[in-house]
Amino acid sequence: MRAQTETIAGERQTRHLPRWMRHTGLTAGAVILVIIVLMGVFAPLLAPQDPYEQNLLARIVPPVWYEGGSWEHPLGTDHLGRDYLARLLYGARVSVFIGVTVAFVSGIIGTVLGVTAGYFGGKTDVVISFLITARLALPVILVALAIVALFGSSLTVVVSVLGLLLWDRFALVMRATTQQIRDADFVMAAKVQGASTLQIIVQEILPNVATNLTVVATLEIAQAIVLEAALSFLGLGVPPPLPSWGLMLAEGKSFILFDPWLITIPGVLLFGLVLAINLVGDGLRDVTAPDSRN
Amino acid sequence: MLRFILRRSGSALILMVVVSFVAFMLIFAAGDPAVKLAGEAGSSADAARIRALYGFDKPIPVQFFHWIAAAVRGNFGHSLYFDQPVASILFDRLGVTLLLGLTSFIFALVLAFPLGIAAARWQNTWIDRTALVIAVVGQAMPTFWFALLLVILFSVTFPILPTSGSETWQHFVMPSIVLGYFAAPAIMRLTRSGMITALETDYIRTARAMGIAPRNVLLKYALRNALIPVVSVSAAQLGYMLAGSVVVESVFAINGAGRLAWESILRSDLPTVQALVLCFSLVYVILTFLADILNAWLDPRMRLADARTD
Amino acid sequence: MLLDVQQLSVDIPTAQGVLHAVQGISFSVDNGETLCIVGESGCGKSLTALALMNLLPRRAIRTAGRLAFSGTELQALSAAAMNKLRGENMAMIFQEPMTSLNPVFTIGDQMTDVLRQHRRVSQREARERAIYLLTRVGIGKAETRLGQYPHQLSGGLRQRVMIAMALMCDPKLIIADEPTTALDVTVQAELLRLLLSLQEEFGMGLLLITHDLGIVSRMADNVAVMYAGQIVESGPVISIFENPLHPYTQGLMACLPTPERKRMQHLRAIPGTVPALVGQLSGCRFRGRCPYAQPICAEDVALRPYAHDHAYRCVLPPDISLANAAVTLETNP
Numbered sequence: 001m002r003a004q005t006e007t008i009a010g011e012r013q014t015r016h017l018p019r020w021m022r023h024t025g026l027t028a029g030a031v032i033l034v035i036i037v038l039m040g041v042f043a044p045l046l047a048p049q050d051p052y053e054q055n056l057l058a059r060i061v062p063p064v065w066y067e068g069g070s071w072e073h074p075l076g077t078d079h080l081g082r083d084y085l086a087r088l089l090y091g092a093r094v095s096v097f098i099g100v101t102v103a104f105v106s107g108i109i110g111t112v113l114g115v116t117a118g119y120f121g122g123k124t125d126v127v128i129s130f131l132i133t134a135r136l137a138l139p140v141i142l143v144a145l146a147i148v149a150l151f152g153s154s155l156t157v158v159v160s161v162l163g164l165l166l167w168d169r170f171a172l173v174m175r176a177t178t179q180q181i182r183d184a185d186f187v188m189a190a191k192v193q194g195a196s197t198l199q200i201i202v203q204e205i206l207p208n209v210a211t212n213l214t215v216v217a218t219l220e221i222a223q224a225i226v227l228e229a230a231l232s233f234l235g236l237g238v239p240p241p242l243p244s245w246g247l248m249l250a251e252g253k254s255f256i257l258f259d260p261w262l263i264t265i266p267g268v269l270l271f272g273l274v275l276a277i278n279l280v281g282d283g284l285r286d287v288t289a290p291d292s293r294n
Numbered sequence: 295m296l297r298f299i300l301r302r303s304g305s306a307l308i309l310m311v312v313v314s315f316v317a318f319m320l321i322f323a324a325g326d327p328a329v330k331l332a333g334e335a336g337s338s339a340d341a342a343r344i345r346a347l348y349g350f351d352k353p354i355p356v357q358f359f360h361w362i363a364a365a366v367r368g369n370f371g372h373s374l375y376f377d378q379p380v381a382s383i384l385f386d387r388l389g390v391t392l393l394l395g396l397t398s399f400i401f402a403l404v405l406a407f408p409l410g411i412a413a414a415r416w417q418n419t420w421i422d423r424t425a426l427v428i429a430v431v432g433q434a435m436p437t438f439w440f441a442l443l444l445v446i447l448f449s450v451t452f453p454i455l456p457t458s459g460s461e462t463w464q465h466f467v468m469p470s471i472v473l474g475y476f477a478a479p480a481i482m483r484l485t486r487s488g489m490i491t492a493l494e495t496d497y498i499r500t501a502r503a504m505g506i507a508p509r510n511v512l513l514k515y516a517l518r519n520a521l522i523p524v525v526s527v528s529a530a531q532l533g534y535m536l537a538g539s540v541v542v543e544s545v546f547a548i549n550g551a552g553r554l555a556w557e558s559i560l561r562s563d564l565p566t567v568q569a570l571v572l573c574f575s576l577v578y579v580i581l582t583f584l585a586d587i588l589n590a591w592l593d594p595r596m597r598l599a600d601a602r603t604d
Numbered sequence: 605m606l607l608d609v610q611q612l613s614v615d616i617p618t619a620q621g622v623l624h625a626v627q628g629i630s631f632s633v634d635n636g637e638t639l640c641i642v643g644e645s646g647c648g649k650s651l652t653a654l655a656l657m658n659l660l661p662r663r664a665i666r667t668a669g670r671l672a673f674s675g676t677e678l679q680a681l682s683a684a685a686m687n688k689l690r691g692e693n694m695a696m697i698f699q700e701p702m703t704s705l706n707p708v709f710t711i712g713d714q715m716t717d718v719l720r721q722h723r724r725v726s727q728r729e730a731r732e733r734a735i736y737l738l739t740r741v742g743i744g745k746a747e748t749r750l751g752q753y754p755h756q757l758s759g760g761l762r763q764r765v766m767i768a769m770a771l772m773c774d775p776k777l778i779i780a781d782e783p784t785t786a787l788d789v790t791v792q793a794e795l796l797r798l799l800l801s802l803q804e805e806f807g808m809g810l811l812l813i814t815h816d817l818g819i820v821s822r823m824a825d826n827v828a829v830m831y832a833g834q835i836v837e838s839g840p841v842i843s844i845f846e847n848p849l850h851p852y853t854q855g856l857m858a859c860l861p862t863p864e865r866k867r868m869q870h871l872r873a874i875p876g877t878v879p880a881l882v883g884q885l886s887g888c889r890f891r892g893r894c895p896y897a898q899p900i901c902a903e904d905v906a907l908r909p910y911a912h913d914h915a916y917r918c919v920l921p922p923d924i925s926l927a928n929a930a931v932t933l934e935t936n937p
Contacts, residue, residue, distance in 0.1 A: 025430075134312045136530070137582075139537035139574040142555055146320055146567050149559045226436050230541050233438045234556055249439060253545075260446045267439035275434035282430070496703040502659055503698075504718045504769065505691030508683075518708050593708055594753040 026283025032276035036269070040092035047086035048074065051243050055081035060259055075265060079251060084262075087243040088269060094244045095225045095273060098159060102224035103217045105163025110170020111213060115201060117171070118178025128171070135168045141230060148236040155238050158231060162224050173216045177209045184208075211288045218281030222274045229270055245270045295597055298590050306583045313575040314365065318358050320571060321564050326350075370569035375561045380569045383554070388573060390460055391543070391550035394473065395536045397466050401474030402481060402531065410485025414520075415512060417490060425486065429479035437538055441472045441545040458547035469546045473538055477531035484527050488520030495519070522593050529585035533578035606777055606809040607633040607656070611669035614651045614660065621883045625651050625664070627833040631826075633777065638803065638810040640820040640841075642856070643830035646878055649813045650699075652830075653781045656811075657696055658686050674776065692722040695770035699782040701763035705754035711738075711765055712750030718772040730772075737768035741798060760791035764798070771802065777809040784819070796823060817860050821845060826913070829853050832878050832889035835907070839914030849916040851894045888918070896920055 039046065061077040062069045063084070069076060075084040117128035144161045151157045181187065182205075190200050229246030231237030238244045240251075245266040252262030328345040345351045349360060364371070370380035405428075413425035448455040448468060459465050492498060493516050501515045539552030547553070551570055558566040590597040614626035626648040633639045641649045655666045658678065671678040673694060678686065690696075698704045706714055715737070716730035725733075731750065738746035741764040754762055763783060770778055780799065784792040796819060803810050812823055820827055820841065828838040829852065837850040848854045855874040876893030879885075888894070891901040900919055907915045910922050 130309070130312075133309060134316070137309060137313045137533075137575045137578045138316060139533075139540075139571065139578070141537050141540050142567075142571055142574055143316075143320070145540065145556065145559050146571065149562065150320075222434070229436055230438060234541065234544060236559065246436075246438075249442065253442065256442060256445060257450055260450065263439070263442045263446070267436070267443065270436055270439060271434055274436070275430065278430065278434050496698060496700050497706040499659060500698060500704045500766070500769075501706065503657055503690055503696040504721070504772075505687050505689070506717060506721050507687065510717075510721075515706055515709075519706070522708075594710075595707060595755050598753070598756070 023283045023287055025279040029276040029279025029283060032272055033280060036092050036273050037096055039089050040096050043089035043093055047089045049083040049086050051086035051090045052241055063261055091243040091245045094238060098228045099221035099225040101159050102162040103220040106167040106220060107170050107217050110167035111174050114171040114174025115178050115205060118175040119182055132168055132171050140165050144231060145236050153236055153239045158228055158237055162227055166220055166224060170216050173212050174209055177212045178205055181208050215281055215285045218277055222277040226274055302583055302586050306579050309579050310576060314362055314572050317568050317571040318361050320568055371565035373563055373566045375563040380566050384569055387551040387554045391539050391552055394469055394539055394550060397470040398473035398535050399532050401470045402477040406478040406481035407485055410482040411489055413486045414489030429482050432475050432479040437472050437476050438541050438545055441542055444468045460548040469542050472542050473535045476538055477535045480531055481528050484524050488523055489516055492516040492519040522589055525585045525589050529581040533581050536577055537574055605632050606635050606674060608670060608672040612655060613667045614655050615665045624881045624885055625833055629835045631828050633809040633811055635809055636807045637825045638812055638823050639826045640812045640814060640824035641828045641830055642814055642820050644815055647830040648833040649830050650781050653779050653813055657690055691718050692773040693775050694777040695775040697766050697770050697780040697783045699785055701759045701766060701786060704766055705762055707754055710751055710753055715769050715772055718769055722773050737771050741768045760787055779811045781813045817856055833881050834889060837916040843914045849910055849922050850918050851896055852890050
């Protein structure tokens with residue numbers, strides 16, 4: 001009972017805030033996300049040094065708060081003497097770029113497949129659903145590693161491979177959402193007025209699945225970022241010397257005994273970015289469809 | 295029930311064929327495999343010889359048929375690196391990975407079920423919020439980073455666990471935690487939402503009205519209903535976990551199928567890679583098939599769908 | 605006295621304020637007696653039933669002067685003791701037969717669970733009791749039914765199973781919340797007959813909650829008419845049907861099919877809507893819809909006795925309301 005009245009009081013206090021601001025996770029996630037994106041965007045301005053410039057005389061300088069650290073390299077340097085902060089800032093660019101482009105590519109594939117399956121149903125649906133199941137059966141990381149190895153690692157290859165692999169959730173969600181609204185009155189009305197199938201899909205279906213699409217896209221961006229980092233960590237992601245957080249973790253791994261900060265710092269950023277995106281995705285889902293929360 | 299199993303086996307079989315075709319096609323993904331195998335130093339005559347030796351000169355469907363016919367008999371081709379049949383190195387490694395998958399899965403369930411159930415039972419309390427934080431953190435934690443953090447904690451700061459190898463049970467502790475924590479959030483959140491839905495149903499109200507003990511209401515009457523969607527997701531998570539072993543086994547230097555896959559990829563040992571992709575996919579297909587059977591057992595509506603008796 | 609309820613209230617805090625769903629109602633049920641609580645949906649009758657079983661939604665608050673079952677004060681019972689009472693001494697039947705049984709357990713499992721929860725009996729004995737009761741509630745091939753799942757049974761059969769399940773421990777009181785509303789008319793009549801004969805056989809008290817005065821006239825010994833969270837009239841069934849004193853009861857009666865009105869396409873409804881029960885309430889709750897409303901109705905009205913056990917909550921003297929009864933309502937739109 002007391003808890004109940006408290007929440008009522010709480011609701012009243014926050015009522016003047018817009019709905020999405022009242023969602024702690026969403027707000028926190030959005031703030032972290034904006035910070036990391038800004039870090040990437042303004043990397044050239046913020047970075048104290050060139051992220052590629054090696055200095056073999058200043059290798060593995062610890063961050064400023066450790067003994068031996070200095071403000072010259074606030075977060076220290078890596079095993080080639082490159083400024084860690086600069087590499088982290090530029091690494092944000094790589095992560096965000098890969099996340100967004102992969103989600104874009106896979107989003108297009110998944111949405112086309114999902115909407116087609118959901119709208120037409122019948123045999124089309126059976127075939128596409130089977131495609132989705134088959135795709136789910138493939139071990140993403142293994143196939144991605146193999147293909148990157150075969151084609152040679154580059155940003156383009158990583159983006160293409162992940163884009164071609166990560167469409168399953170888009171397809172599943174778009175299929176279900178389209179099925180739900182396929183027979184809605186406004187779709188019927190458009191049909192009666194003689195709209196073509198393409199018109200109906202573009203003008204009636206897509207605007208109504210956009211919210212779910214955004215939520216899935218958010219979660220897929222996070223997924224793509226983690227996978228890129230994992231591929232790079234295994235040596236088959238973006239090629240060095242590009243500053244990828246996953247690559248930095250792989251390079252830092254050999255120094256885990258004496259300089260664990262080489263691992264903790266890029267990891268915290270990677271974790272923070274993924275966490276922020278997931279929080280935004282979860283929050284968007286809560287705010288747009290509070291019932292479907294799980 | 296038998297009919298149900300037969301029908302599901304049928305679709306699982308078709309799925310396996312399609313998936314094996316993808317695994318098979320990997321070898322052609324980057325152009326002529328014969329040229330690749332001959333290496334940069336190889337002449338076009340070498341390539342031709344290889345082409346004939348491996349049957350690359352035949353049409354792809356014929357090659358696929360030969361490949362899959364051999365695979366069914368347990369022959370996955372010849373490893374280029376080890377220079378021995380893939381099958382002979384594969385099964386030991388798969389055993390290690392399956393063992394790791396099992397221990398990780400147990401850890402995931404032990405973490406996910408109690409937390410999911412407790413979060414639903416005490417919804418919107420600190421228990422629920424703690425469970426949510428654990429889930430959200432787990433979902434955002436890259437496995438390889440978590441693995442390294444555990445190494446820093448349990449092998450560097452407090453040296454109580456071994457960092458690499460797979461000889462003793464201690465070797466499996468950290469990898470299982472890493473993989474289990476990776477799989478737990480999805481299971482936990484679905485358990486929670488399933489339990490919340492179940493606890494609000496009329497039949498739970500009936501059970502309460504009949505004086506069924508609260509523990510039974512929660513863990514028998516509600517849980518069995520909540521579990522139905524969880525089973526499929528758990529099976530899928532187990533599949534992802536096995537694939538995730540590629541990362542974790544390479545961090546902890548465990549001699550399993552995941553590490554073998556990574557190494558074989560780096561060594562361009564394509565027959566081994568093909569066999570491993572096939573195996574991982576098959577395990578996934580089998581897992582989802584088993585999940586369907588388990589679900590049919592849990593949910594009579596599914597089991598009796600084509601045998602209404604009223 | 606089997607069940608004695610004094611001043612029972614149910615409050616539900618909402619974002620708009622406290623919803624006074626049930627406001628200090630009192631009634632009692634004797635062994636072998638049927639009390640019907642009748643009223644429109646939203647009048648608080650279902651919450652009353654849930655309040656007795658202590659099964660209210662978590663945020664609802666129950667208060668009562670007295671809530672005695674067989675002389676035991678329910679409010680003083682621990683959760684465990686209350687749980688012991690539920691199913692064993694007081695059982696409840698719900699409105700929705702399609703969703704009230706657990707879909708993943710067999711009928712037999714669910715029935716024997718109830719008995720084995722409360723009595724130390726073997727699985728075999730529990731099964732025999734279940735078979736006996738299923739047969740008793742008119743389900744043939746009871747042994748086969750035990751192995752079936754709810755989705756294999758029709759709604760009427762499921763409700764029979766619910767009744768049999770409620771009887772597993774031979775309870776002293778059955779609370780039935782609109783037990784037949786979801787079923788079609790013929791099944792409804794059969795089930796009501798069944799309930800009556802079971803009550804005779806087992807000598808239970810029956811608290812029947814319904815919106816249907818037709819059911820009341822067939823089943824009840826006593827009636828309590830609820831409106832907007834209050835009892836507006838209560839008394840023996842004959843007295844109520846012969847002398848409905850509260851304008852609301854009269855309105856309900858006017859909506860009842862009579863021999864002359866039987867062929868009219870549909871029954872009349874009382875015009876107007878039930879007031880919102882949020883915040884401070886005062887005066888007669890019915891005055892907004894009452895054809896006799898006058899300024900004095902804005903003040904709280906107490907239940908006033910009319911005859912033996914018959915009381916009503918209205919300022920009108922009994923003879924006036926009697927004289928004008930149905931006639932006025934018929935002519936007044």
